[in-house]
Amino acid sequence: MHFGIGGSEDGHLFYPKKVVAFRSRIGEGGYIIVDKGENKARLQLFSKRGEFIRRLQTPYLEYVSALTVNDASHLVVFSSSVMMFILDIDLLEPLVLKWNDCTKAIGEPSDVAVFRDRYYVTDYKNHCVVALNNDGEFFCEVLCRFGSFESTPYPIGVDVSTNGDVLVADSHGNHFHIYCCTTDGQRLQEFECSQLKISRCVGLRLTSEGFLISVSKHNHTLLIFSTIFVNPPAPL
The missing domain is CATH 2.120.10.30 (TolB, C-terminal domain)
Structure with missing residues (x-):
């Protein structure tokens, strides 16, 4: 399977950098893809079939250095400024559960x-x-x-x-x-x-x-x- 259309609009992929699969607590899960947004990193959610679901409204992240999903299905993100964020992405608006410098x-x-x-x-x-x-x-x-x-x-x-x-x-x-x-x-x-x-x-x-x-x-x-x-x- 492959998916994605080049472009800067939401739902498209613009110089994608990272991808992580996740299992949702309330849905079927899918993929989170990090690409280049306007002056910051953009995180987008896609289904297991590659269908665009939504863009994740996250704290300001100039560049995502590392990410994974923990056992609670929360997204773990490290920014280039070495800030760590734990995000609940099952909500329509992602919730910052924890963060640390x-x-x-x-x-x-x-x-x-x-x-x-x-x-x-x-x-x-x-x-x-x-x-x-x-x-x-x-x-x-x-x-x-x-x-x-x-x-x-x-x-x-x-x-x-x-x-x-x-x-x-x-x-x-x-x-x-x-x-x-x-x-x-x-x-x-x-x-x-x-x-x-x-x-x-x-x-x-x-x-x-x-x-x-x-x-x-x-x-x-x-x-x-x-x-x-x-x-x-x-x-x-």
């Missing part, structure tokens, strides 16, 4: 994943992953920070398996590399794809079938890697 904790967010009580945010500028508390009195408190230029250089994507394996991706040095660790950052294994020379990759998602998905902007290529196993070691 994360500039002291994160230099440059590039992706975010949610697992249990934590948000895992890749910090492209500081070559690390920051785990934030996602609920309660200590919302957005930094629980741990892991990674380095040697292990997670310029990270571009993160996802967490159902077993709690945190997968952090980068394409530094024109090759795709994944650092696998526990939820507290203890190294388990690393994987590298040496068959392809790629660069400027964005995002990482682990499918229900166990495939790893990323996109190379420079090569205009969708990357699909076969299932990886932490033990015993296996190449991508």
